Amino acid sequence: MDAEIRKQVLRKLTYGLYVLTAVHQGELAAGTVNWLSQASFSPPLVMVGLKVDSRLHALVERSRAFAVGILGADQKEVAQAFFRPTEVSGGRLNGYPFRPGPATGSPILTELPAWLEARVTDAVKRGDHTVFVAEVVEAGLADPAARPLEMWDTGWFYGG
Numbered sequence: 038m039d040a041e042i043r044k045q046v047l048r049k050l051t052y053g054l055y056v057l058t059a060v061h062q063g064e065l066a067a068g069t070v071n072w073l074s075q076a077s078f079s080p081p082l083v084m085v086g087l088k089v090d091s092r093l094h095a096l097v098e099r100s101r102a103f104a105v106g107i108l109g110a111d112q113k114e115v116a117q118a119f120f121r122p123t124e125v126s127g128g129r130l131n132g133y134p135f136r137p138g139p140a141t142g143s144p145i146l147t148e149l150p151a152w153l154e155a156r157v158t159d160a161v162k163r164g165d166h167t168v169f170v171a172e173v174v175e176a177g178l179a180d181p182a183a184r185p186l187e188m189w190d191t192g193w194f195y196g197g
């Protein structure tokens with residue numbers, strides 16, 4: 038296999054951009070991710086690939102739950118804020134307001150147009166990311182008309 042062609046082909050997979058959050062015993066973690074997809078209608082499952090050496094991975098592994106905030110097309114700067122290490126100050130997460138999710142307590146970023154909470158059912162540990170499969174247990178929609186932020190439009194890549 039040609040490694041450069043493989044990289045270019047993998048970079049043509051299409052993604053959204055999301056802020057994934059988790060809490061365990063009062064400790065919060067948040068990060069922007071793109072390796073996320075729905076995985077089953079019934080039960081409603083999602084799957085996400087999380088970097089094994091990240092705080093996000095450590096907290097999801099311990100709490101067995103997370104929240105996903107769906108970024109709007111005009112929220113590229115919010116995505117950027119969550120590439121940085123998690124910082125809680127003045128009741129804000131990396132500068133953005135949040136509240137605890139009703140089902141899992143995972144932080145819900147209140148300025149994002151849509152969110153869901155999920156409880157982990159399975160973890161596939163292989164390579165440098167773990168694929169967590171999780172059942173959607175709660176969801177909220179602040180702006181039904183919002184267009185989601187898409188990876189291709191940002192010029193960013195993660196993978197390949």
Ligand SMILES: Cc1cc2nc3c(=O)[nH]c(=O)nc-3n(C[C@H](O)[C@H](O)[C@H](O)COP(=O)(O)O)c2cc1C
Nearest residue numbers: 068069070071072087088091092093119120122195
């Ligand atoms: C464009 C882009 C996409 C990313 N997608 C993912 C992803 O799908 N999964 C992941 O674990 N990290 C992803 N990251 C890295 C996380 O944003 C970063 O590791 C996160 O802020 C968590 O770091 P920490 O928990 O170690 O502080 C991505 C980074 C960039 C720049």
